[in-house]
Amino acid sequence: MKSLTLTxxxxxxxxxxxxxxxxxxxxxxxxxxxxxxxxxxxxxxxxARSGRRxxxxxxxxxxxxxxxxxxxxxxxxxxxxxxxxxxxxxxLPHPIIVSIRxxxxxQFIELRDRDSLVEALLVRLKQVHANHPVHYDTSVDDDxxxxxxxxxxxxxxxxxxxxxxxxxxxxxxxxxxAMGIPESxxxxxxxxxxxAVTDLASHPxxxxxxxxxxxxxxxxxxxxxxxxxxxxxxxxxxxxxxTGIAALRRVLTAYAHRNPxxxxxxxxxxxxxxxxxxxxxxxxFWLLVAVCERMLPDYFNHRVIGAQVDQSVxxxxxxxxxxxxxxxxxxxxxxxxxxxxxxxxxFLSIMPLESAVNVVDCFFYDGIxxxxxxxxxxxxxxxxxxxSSKDDxxxxxxxxxxxxxxxxxxxxxxxxxxxxxFFSDDQEPYPVTDISDLIRDSYEKFGDQSVEQxxxxxxxxxxxxxxxxxxxxxxxxxxxxxxxxxxxPEDLEELYDLFKREHMMSCYWEQPRPxxxxxxxxxxxxxxxRIDARQFAHLFQLVSPWTCGAHTEILAERTFxxxxxxxxxxxxxxxxxxxxxIMYNGEMNEKIKLLYRLHIPPALTENDRDSQSPLKNPxxxxxxxxxxxxxxxxxxxxxxxLKQMIKDLAKEKDKTEKELPKMSQREFIQFCKTLYSxxxxxxxxxxxxxxxxTVTTLLLQIGEVGQRSSSSGSCSQECGEELQASAPSxxxxxxxxxxxxxxxxxxxxxxxxxxxxxxxxxxLASLLTEQSLxxxxxxxxxxxxxxxxxxxxxxxxxxxxxxxQSQSELKLSNL
Numbered sequence: 001m002k003s004l005t006l007t008x009x010x011x012x013x014x015x016x017x018x019x020x021x022x023x024x025x026x027x028x029x030x031x032x033x034x035x036x037x038x039x040x041x042x043x044x045x046x047x048a049r050s051g052r053r054x055x056x057x058x059x060x061x062x063x064x065x066x067x068x069x070x071x072x073x074x075x076x077x078x079x080x081x082x083x084x085x086x087x088x089x090x091x092l093p094h095p096i097i098v099s100i101r102x103x104x105x106x107q108f109i110e111l112r113d114r115d116s117l118v119e120a121l122l123v124r125l126k127q128v129h130a131n132h133p134v135h136y137d138t139s140v141d142d143d144x145x146x147x148x149x150x151x152x153x154x155x156x157x158x159x160x161x162x163x164x165x166x167x168x169x170x171x172x173x174x175x176x177x178a179m180g181i182p183e184s185x186x187x188x189x190x191x192x193x194x195x196a197v198t199d200l201a202s203h204p205x206x207x208x209x210x211x212x213x214x215x216x217x218x219x220x221x222x223x224x225x226x227x228x229x230x231x232x233x234x235x236x237x238x239x240x241x242x243t244g245i246a247a248l249r250r251v252l253t254a255y256a257h258r259n260p261x262x263x264x265x266x267x268x269x270x271x272x273x274x275x276x277x278x279x280x281x282x283x284x285f286w287l288l289v290a291v292c293e294r295m296l297p298d299y300f301n302h303r304v305i306g307a308q309v310d311q312s313v314x315x316x317x318x319x320x321x322x323x324x325x326x327x328x329x330x331x332x333x334x335x336x337x338x339x340x341x342x343x344x345x346x347f348l349s350i351m352p353l354e355s356a357v358n359v360v361d362c363f364f365y366d367g368i369x370x371x372x373x374x375x376x377x378x379x380x381x382x383x384x385x386x387x388s389s390k391d392d393x394x395x396x397x398x399x400x401x402x403x404x405x406x407x408x409x410x411x412x413x414x415x416x417x418x419x420x421x422f423f424s425d426d427q428e429p430y431p432v433t434d435i436s437d438l439i440r441d442s443y444e445k446f447g448d449q450s451v452e453q454x455x456x457x458x459x460x461x462x463x464x465x466x467x468x469x470x471x472x473x474x475x476x477x478x479x480x481x482x483x484x485x486x487x488x489p490e491d492l493e494e495l496y497d498l499f500k501r502e503h504m505m506s507c508y509w510e511q512p513r514p515x516x517x518x519x520x521x522x523x524x525x526x527x528x529x530r531i532d533a534r535q536f537a538h539l540f541q542l543v544s545p546w547t548c549g550a551h552t553e554i555l556a557e558r559t560f561x562x563x564x565x566x567x568x569x570x571x572x573x574x575x576x577x578x579x580x581x582i583m584y585n586g587e588m589n590e591k592i593k594l595l596y597r598l599h600i601p602p603a604l605t606e607n608d609r610d611s612q613s614p615l616k617n618p619x620x621x622x623x624x625x626x627x628x629x630x631x632x633x634x635x636x637x638x639x640x641x642l643k644q645m646i647k648d649l650a651k652e653k654d655k656t657e658k659e660l661p662k663m664s665q666r667e668f669i670q671f672c673k674t675l676y677s678x679x680x681x682x683x684x685x686x687x688x689x690x691x692x693x694t695v696t697t698l699l700l701q702i703g704e705v706g707q708r709s710s711s712s713g714s715c716s717q718e719c720g721e722e723l724q725a726s727a728p729s730x731x732x733x734x735x736x737x738x739x740x741x742x743x744x745x746x747x748x749x750x751x752x753x754x755x756x757x758x759x760x761x762x763x764l765a766s767l768l769t770e771q772s773l774x775x776x777x778x779x780x781x782x783x784x785x786x787x788x789x790x791x792x793x794x795x796x797x798x799x800x801x802x803x804x805q806s807q808s809e810l811k812l813s814n815l
Contacts (some may be wrong), residue, residue, distance in 0.1 A: 080128075083121045084171050085114065097170060099160060105168070146410045150182045166190065177365045178439045180358040180410055193364040194295065195284040207282045211250050214257035221256045221263045225249060228266065232273040238351065239273060247276055251285050253496050255292070262292060265300040267344045274348055281285040295367055299344065303469060305462075307343050311336045312461035313454065314343075314375060319444060325383050334392035335379075338399055342375055343368075349401050354411035355435040359681040362439060369454055370442075377442035378402065381433070401430055408435045471783035476525040481574055485581040486804055487521065487783065492577065494787045498543065498794060499573050502535045505798050536560045538797055539576070542790035545781045548677035553673060554608070555598065562603040588777040589764055593660075596760045600663055608670075638799065662757035665703065671763070672696050684772055691770035698766045704757045 079100045086095040087106075094114045098106040098121075153176060161168045181189050181226040191197040229245050251272050256263045271291065275284035290301070290400055298306030315336065319326040329335060341349055347359045362370035379386065382402050389395040478492055485492070531539070540556035541547070548555055563575045582594050597603060663671065670693065679688040767773050 015055055021220060021399065025482055036617065080125055082172065083118060083125060085118055087169055097168060105160065126488065127428050129233050135167050139273060145412070146396070147182055147412045148178060150176075150410070151184065154182060154185055160300065165195075165197070168191070172192070174365065174443070177361050178443055179436055180408065181361045183278070183412060184730065186357070187283060189276075190279065190287055190360075190364045194287060194290040196283070196290040199286045203286075206267055207254060207285045210257055210285075217253075217257075221260075222253060223266050225252045225256070228269045232269040233353070236273070236277070237372060238277060244273075247281050247284075248273055251276065251288065254285060255288055259293070262300050265302070265304075267341075267349070268292070274360065276351070278357075295363075296343075304340075304344070305465060305469065307340060308469075309458055309462045309465045310343050310372075311340055313457040314372060316457060316461070317372060317376060317446075317449070318379065322379055322383060325379060325386055326777070328387045329392075330417040334395065339375055342378075343371055345404045346371060347374070347403075350400070351406050351435075352404070352408070354408040355406045358408060358435045358439060367451065369447075369449060369451060372449065372454065373442040373446035374439065376446040377438055378804065380445065381441070402433065405430045406433045406435050406438060410436065449524050465492060473525050473528060477528075477573060477769070480524075480526045481577055484574075485577055486585040487577060489580050491783050491787060494582070494791070495543065495577055496573060498539060498787070498790055499576060500529050501794060502539055503529045503531055505795075506531070506535055526574040527572040530572050531576075531665065532569055533557065533560045536563075536571060536576070538794070539790075541784075542794060542797065543786050545786070546678055547782075548674060549680055551674065551677040558598045558603040558608070561595055561605070584781045584783050588767075588774060591777050592764050592767060593760060595671065596660065596663065596763060599667045599674065600661055604667055604670060628705060660760050662759045663763070665756040668699065668703070681775070682776070684776070687772040688776060691772045695766045695770055699762060702762050702766070703758050706757055707755045 021248045052503070063114055081099045082097075084097050084099075088094060092107070092109050093154055094111050095107055095109045096111065096114060096118055100106075157173060157176060159166075161170065161173065167173070178585065191200065198557070226249070229249055230239075232248060233239050239248065252264055252269060255268075257329075266287070272284060272288055275287045279287060298304075298307060298309070315326075315332045318332060318335070326332065338350075346356070346363050359370070359374060362374070378399065382398055385398045386395050389398060412590065474493070474496055478489060479495060481492060482489055487495070537553055537556040537560070540559060541552055544552075544556070546552075546555060559579060560571065563571045565575075565581060579594070582590050586594070675692055676689070679692070682688060767777075
């Protein structure tokens with residue numbers, strides 16, 4: 001809208017398509033003659049879209065419109081119909097509108113002491129109208145229905161203030177909305193107030209394309225939609241036939257296709273049904289877009305964060321406006337259990353439909369503010385009964401009966417029962433409340449809350465609600481995981497915090513940022529936060545007891561591949577702690593089984609960066625019997641021990657457990673290398689090296705025996721009788737660094753590599769022959785100290801990595 005700025009109040013001409021209009025401006029008390037001397041500074045205004053002519057005046061130099069108005073004769077001042085304050089905007093600060101009977105509106109902006117000015121003008125206007133009453137012909141109104149009267153009032157408003165996006169937001173239009181928008185205008189005005197009309201105009205053909213793309217597609221969302229279609233206003237005739245049901249299906253399915261993040265949530269069906277009653281199908285779609293994506297953000301998802309935030313805001317408003325009620329009901333969560341549906345369905349599910357649509361009128365005009373103030377009005381109307389209620393159940397009954405008996409006397413259609421009619425079968429008549437009276441009370445008593453104040457309260461409570469959600473998620477995760485692991489609950493809580501922190505750091509520290517799919521609130525609690533291979537490697541280094549020096553990173557990569565069952569390159573918290581539980585609290589056979597699985601596919605791959613390293617020493621000799629001498633002169637024959645252990649393991653093996661594949665020679669070498677790395681810096685390091693050398697020799701012989709007897713398939717029963725080997729020393733270990741060149745090394749023959757295998761039972765039985773190895777795997781491990789160090793070092797590790805990356809990128813850019 002253009003603005004006519006007058007340095008002095010003057011006479012000017014404004015040309016419109018309908019001719020020349022000469023507004024009668026009078027000079028101010030400064031005594032200046034009429035006529036526009038500041039013609040170049042004047043900008044003429046008329047609103048072409050509505051046919052309304054209006055002038056925006058900015059008084060400057062201390063000039064006040066009050067002096068000009070006061071100077072007008074009574075016959076001229078009587079032409080003024082109304083004087084109203086408008087909402088402030090950055091372009092129109094502190095505006096008022098003065099409307100006159102010739103359907104002209106003057107808009108004044110940048111007024112000093114606007115409130116006192118408007119008050120003085122209204123007093124003057126009241127005096128003029130009292131001395132010169134205006135007589136209206138009301139004979140026609142007697143024959144008009146209430147609906148026709150409303151339409152007439154709206155048409156008058158359209159002529160005066162416009163009927164499209166240029167319409168002024170005045171106190172008059174708010175009063176018209178509070179009375180209830182006429183049925184014939186409701187859909188059009190909803191589109192206008194919500195700005196869905198802009199989306200509709202700027203996206204021609206968009207809805208039709210969405211319908212075609214989503215047609216015939218079947219998924220979980222479409223199944224949920226189909227389940228709720230016949231529950232949407234089943235009492236209304238429009239949805240008692242396939243035509244209405246089909247339109248509802250198309251709108252909901254198209255929206256789910258447009259916005260898969262929201263998809264479909266319960267209560268969307270009720271809202272969309274009402275939209276379809278007053279708008280065309282495509283218009284109803286864009287109204288749904290406006291509600292879900294702009295007017296009620298974060299309402300329609302699995303966690304309904306937005307609705308819960310508004311519930312917290314509502315509780316604070318109750319404490320401020322209805323302190324006695326808040327004091328009586330110490331725990332307002334009982335009210336929240338019923339008021340949540342007020343916000344989610346805009347009262348459509350708990351109030352008769354003909355009354356609830358008036359609430360939707362106010363919502364589209366004033367936004368969520370209308371729902372807040374109406375909710376307060378409902379509680380205020382029942383405050384006395386609620387304060388005398390004995391328990392929460394009685395309080396909920398009071399509210400349900402009140403809402404079910406809200407009627408709309410102006411509704412032109414037949415009454416439609418509420419979708420949520422609790423306790424409506426009263427034996428004695430219950431007082432009826434008119435929706436117009438309730439809405440009027442809500443504006444008069446609780447309409448002082450501005451949009452800015454509500455947004456401020458939303459920001460304040462959002463943090464608390466989100467933290468509460470995170471705490472709930474955490475407790476539910478722990479509740480699911482605790483029965484399945486032996487880790488102490490307090491340690492599990494620390495692990496969860498570390499796991500989540502690793503996820504959050506990746507969201508804000510990494511470039512490019514990871515995909516949003518890592519945090520999916522729709523998944524089960526224990527699977528909501530997920531981490532990738534690099535994040536897992538960080539946590540593995542911080543909290544795993546199996547640290548292997550430089551080999552730790554390689555072991556972490558293999559562990560991640562093992563835990564990534566669905567191969568989506570992400571793992572959840574439950575899998576992470578289940579693995580740690582075995583490392584810290586598992587029996588020896590469980591730990592060995594985990595190590596075994598880390599050295600066969602899919603954990604160990606052909607492209608594993610450590611799997612192709614050659615042996616540093618020749619293979620151990622297998623020419624002597626496996627009988628070792630002890631310091632006291634006794635001899636230990638491992639053949640009998642090993643044979644018996646293998647038999648016992650075979651008997652105890654769970655028949656339902658899937659048998660693990662045998663380990664090849666290459667995989668066995670990597671297995672031994674991991675064991676060797678795990679013993680580094682252990683207090684019993686020398687004994688462990690001696691023991692692993694012995695076990696390695698033993699298993700090499702088992703593999704050779706199995707190779708020779710593979711045709712008979714009886715290795716597990718006969719290998720103990722055929723074992724022969726020499727007693728190794730630590731210097732003979734295949735992992736010792738002797739300084740020999742690759743030419744000195746001797747590799748396995750190619751034909752041996754193909755068939756040489758050992759099983760999990762062979763490895764476990766061999767390890768059990770060495771007490772030092774048994775002690776190593778069965779000793780208690782302290783998780784608490786690891787967790788304390790992890791909390792301190794997690795950020796340092798991330799910072800170090802980011803710094804290293806930055807330096808690498810800088811070097812590359814300088815090349």
